[in-house]
Amino acid sequence: MPPRRSRVPLPVVRLRPSAAGSGTVYLVHPGALAAGVHATLAEALPDGVGLTVLDLSALPEYWEAALTGGRAETTVEALAGRLLDEFTGAYDGGPYALAGWSFGGVVAQAVVRQQPPAQRPARLVLLDSIAPTEEYQQPDEALLPPLLIGWFAMYLGAKRGRPVLLDPDRLAACGVDDGLLLVLDAAVASGALAADTPLPGLRKLYDTYVDGLLRNNRLTAPYRPRPTEVPLVLVAAERSLIPDDPTLGWTPLAPYGLEVHRSPGDHYTMLTRPDAAELIARLVRPTPVPARTGAKKV
Template structure:
């Protein structure tokens, strides 16, 4: 029996239209959270500036990999080409900035380096994105459960518009099953999940989440990036995925300059907090 066909998903999501001949922000979104998390950013942008989200989940070969064990039949280069084509079709006139959150920043960086006969973006803005450099390329088995459980806890909170307090020390050296029990307790206490939430249901959500991370990891490992041909700005979350590295590995890929700015929130809540939106909007405004 063939699996049911999934509904078509759109690549282009316009959350604010720029004034005629105005400035537009094109932001690459890798999924996990719905693109609607960027509505707050759209409202925080200066008057006349537009925001269009380029959703990687609109590409079946990308999003379906999170449902089939995390193995994608595509490459970073192909994803970048597909989104750049969509951008060129959408962008009629005016200046623009290219941005990307998380793995979307890797794809946005690749887009900025592709040959094009169209106008290039003024700059590249990365939102808590880990550079695809050798120091951060890891085999799947190096991604320990305690690390993934911590990220999953951030993700759960952001899906409900809040933070789930759970000290990473409590997750250290725990396996997935024992760790998820702590995550469930913390999420119920934070009113992110209902007290009736079953542990097997949370495990299913966790497995899908991890498959999405594995997909991005497997796409990044063989990718060999070129330096960006334009200035790069990095908005790093206060609770970043890799707090120990100020530049998140981007310094060697930004020969035209790298600015690093601290942003309130964690890797996920930086997309929904009003104070974070104000910081990000300041980096995306016209030059």
């Protein structure tokens, strides 16, 4: 039976049209949250500047892996090739900027590698993306419950619009089962979940979230990225997924320079907070391709 999805996500989502000559920001989005989460950024952009989301979660070979155990039958390079085709089809030839959030930044960096030099963006803006370098390529076993439960609480809070704050000491010692009880208590207390939410239901949500993370981890593990041919601009969230490294590992991939900014919020709420959107909007300025000056290695 053919599946029915009346709300099939589209790989190209125009959140805001651009006025003639003002340019468009193209933002690579990896799912987890709906593409519409970038509406706050769209509103913060200068008058006339458009925002188009390139949504990885609309590619079946990517999104289905989060529902079937986290193994994707694709590669970072293949996803980048697919998105480059979508970008080429959507691009109007005017000024543009390229950005990527989270794993979307990893794919956006691979997109730049595949673009003809004359069509590359002036720079690539990464929104709390972790570099796919050896330092951060890790086996699944390295993703321990306290780390995953902490990220899941952050995600759930962003998804429901209510923070889900966990006691760091209890989080540090938890396994999955008691960790989910911590999340359930905190989520019910903050109003993020209904009081009668069953633990098996929360477990399903957690398992699906983790499968999405594992999918990205497994796509990243065999990937050997090459240095980026344009300068990188990294916006790391105050409560980033990797709070101890302000560069999130991008230095070896940034021979043309790495500019680092810190945005308010966490990995997820940086997309919905107006103060974070204001910062990001200043950094994603569309640039006319023909007028661009060549980047210099640093």
